[in-house]
Amino acid sequence: MSAVAGHSSQTPSLSQRKLRWGEWLLQKGIFLAALVSVVTTAGIVYVLVTEAATFFQHYSLFRFLFGTKWSSLAPPSYGVLPLLCGTLLVTVGAAIVAIPIGLGSAIFMSEYATPRIRSIVKPVLEVLAGIPSIVYGFFALTSVTPLLKHFLPQTQTFNAASAAIVVGIMVLPMVASLCDDALRAVPNSLRYAGLALGATKFEVSAKVVVPAALSGIFASFVLAISRAIGETMAVALAAGATPKLTLNPLESIQTMTAYIVQAANGEAVQGSIEYRTIFAVGLLLFVFTFGLNVLSHRVLRKYREVYE
Amino acid sequence: MSVLQTSPGVNRRRIANRIFALLCMMSVLFGIVLLFLILKEVWDQGASSISHRFFTEPPSRFPEKAGVQSALWGSVWIVGLVALISLPVGVAAAVYLEEYSRKGRLSTFIELNISNLAGVPSIVFGILGMVVFVRVLALGQSVLAGAMTMSLLVLPTVIIAAREAIRAVPSSMRHAALALGATKWQTVASHVLPTALPGILTGVILSLSRAIGETAPLLMVGAAGYIAFPPSGPLSSFTVLPIQIFFWADLPNPGYRGPAAAAILVLLAVLLTMNAAAVIIRQRFQRYKP
Numbered sequence: 001m002s003a004v005a006g007h008s009s010q011t012p013s014l015s016q017r018k019l020r021w022g023e024w025l026l027q028k029g030i031f032l033a034a035l036v037s038v039v040t041t042a043g044i045v046y047v048l049v050t051e052a053a054t055f056f057q058h059y060s061l062f063r064f065l066f067g068t069k070w071s072s073l074a075p076p077s078y079g080v081l082p083l084l085c086g087t088l089l090v091t092v093g094a095a096i097v098a099i100p101i102g103l104g105s106a107i108f109m110s111e112y113a114t115p116r117i118r119s120i121v122k123p124v125l126e127v128l129a130g131i132p133s134i135v136y137g138f139f140a141l142t143s144v145t146p147l148l149k150h151f152l153p154q155t156q157t158f159n160a161a162s163a164a165i166v167v168g169i170m171v172l173p174m175v176a177s178l179c180d181d182a183l184r185a186v187p188n189s190l191r192y193a194g195l196a197l198g199a200t201k202f203e204v205s206a207k208v209v210v211p212a213a214l215s216g217i218f219a220s221f222v223l224a225i226s227r228a229i230g231e232t233m234a235v236a237l238a239a240g241a242t243p244k245l246t247l248n249p250l251e252s253i254q255t256m257t258a259y260i261v262q263a264a265n266g267e268a269v270q271g272s273i274e275y276r277t278i279f280a281v282g283l284l285l286f287v288f289t290f291g292l293n294v295l296s297h298r299v300l301r302k303y304r305e306v307y308e
Numbered sequence: 309m310s311v312l313q314t315s316p317g318v319n320r321r322r323i324a325n326r327i328f329a330l331l332c333m334m335s336v337l338f339g340i341v342l343l344f345l346i347l348k349e350v351w352d353q354g355a356s357s358i359s360h361r362f363f364t365e366p367p368s369r370f371p372e373k374a375g376v377q378s379a380l381w382g383s384v385w386i387v388g389l390v391a392l393i394s395l396p397v398g399v400a401a402a403v404y405l406e407e408y409s410r411k412g413r414l415s416t417f418i419e420l421n422i423s424n425l426a427g428v429p430s431i432v433f434g435i436l437g438m439v440v441f442v443r444v445l446a447l448g449q450s451v452l453a454g455a456m457t458m459s460l461l462v463l464p465t466v467i468i469a470a471r472e473a474i475r476a477v478p479s480s481m482r483h484a485a486l487a488l489g490a491t492k493w494q495t496v497a498s499h500v501l502p503t504a505l506p507g508i509l510t511g512v513i514l515s516l517s518r519a520i521g522e523t524a525p526l527l528m529v530g531a532a533g534y535i536a537f538p539p540s541g542p543l544s545s546f547t548v549l550p551i552q553i554f555f556w557a558d559l560p561n562p563g564y565r566g567p568a569a570a571a572i573l574v575l576l577a578v579l580l581t582m583n584a585a586a587v588i589i590r591q592r593f594q595r596y597k598p
Contacts, residue, residue: 033400047439104335132521134550202328230429232524293427
């Protein structure tokens, strides 16, 4: 950006010469605006990596990754496995809710619904997607947990299951909408061919249409999992604040995201080792979600079946 | 592979077909029913707490006296500032990517970057804001720091929406302007942007409605639960509706569930209004489409 106006000597084309300096300035200005996103990514990576690096100077990476106890009480122990375990519980639970129901909704919308029903169902799912996550957290706390307690009395007030269920409901519209797009991209000729061979609608859907759209469907699952890992408020409200290495979804746990919120709002002194854990956990979270997003893009691009 | 020979096989396939259709229908109903359950739950818990006083009082130590005045104004400040920041930057970036950039490595890189950024969890943006805006730029735990963090968060969606709107402008318009001797920028400013404006606005409003419901990044930037006064300026401390809901719902005292649900109703009403505005703008746009 250090070039001087009018001195575009490399390309002496007419249009370049005639560029007025005001236009030149505008062009550079909007280029800078486009760069803001690149700078943001760089900023995120820089902040997370440098601050986490300081943390790892004081606490070994090995003990962080494989430690089984997370506690800031003396003697502090920052083994991330309990937080990972909490995130895993919520994510798996959310996937169990969102993936089958989302795919089922998508198949209904693209294969069964008339255009009229579709025009009703789709906006309703969009509204569901537009509800802020804090509302889902509230719903988990006031409705889902009491319901779970009713059937399973050993359920704790804060528990992974109730958070997992609402996170599943939250990502469901995304799965449904992306799968619907993928299914609708499958040309009708394939459906007609299956039906003409005497297959039932179920057989056409399950053996022809879904396999043909598999890349898009799988990509949507990966994105949903990534979203569930990064989801914060519903989990912070409903899943509890006790980092615990457990696979029992009825117990109180803590996810990576909920820990970050708690640590940032707690009394961790800025610059202290406890404060720096925010960045170590944040970096791990960023790596996971980024990896899954890249994976989802790859799946879409590599395995996409292109139909005329 | 089953072969159409015997009638029992056909029957089984018919039954499987029915069950499958039923399961798919139930999946859709699940989402719809849940939406109504959530709305009903919030309404049942919160409707009785809504009163004139609820909008004019700050939060209180007593649930029955608590109000959302400071939180509502905080949300208004945040959305206003986010619009002021993200609209020009987002539209400028979209204009660059659609009208100016040559297809090459750099533009591909920027595009990839924007789509990846859209998938980064909001709390990570909060961490960035906490370090860069609150600490390095020394804005403190202020509305401005919160709005700047939130702007970075919504920027990818604003850019993507604005690009779609700009792409929908027919190129014959550009050619016409250029043929009359307009410069590139004159073409963009006088033809492309005005035509794309309704589409851009629709996308921006939808992005802003995301900003209004987001909680985690602002929690990181330091929005607090007990703020008695609306923000007095860009550098004053603040709280917003979702944060107020979080702190109320997080209190052990179940008496605060009423105000929390009532605040959710206010939040949903604001969201509904914004979405309705987006729909209306979209429809007007369609009416004037050639």
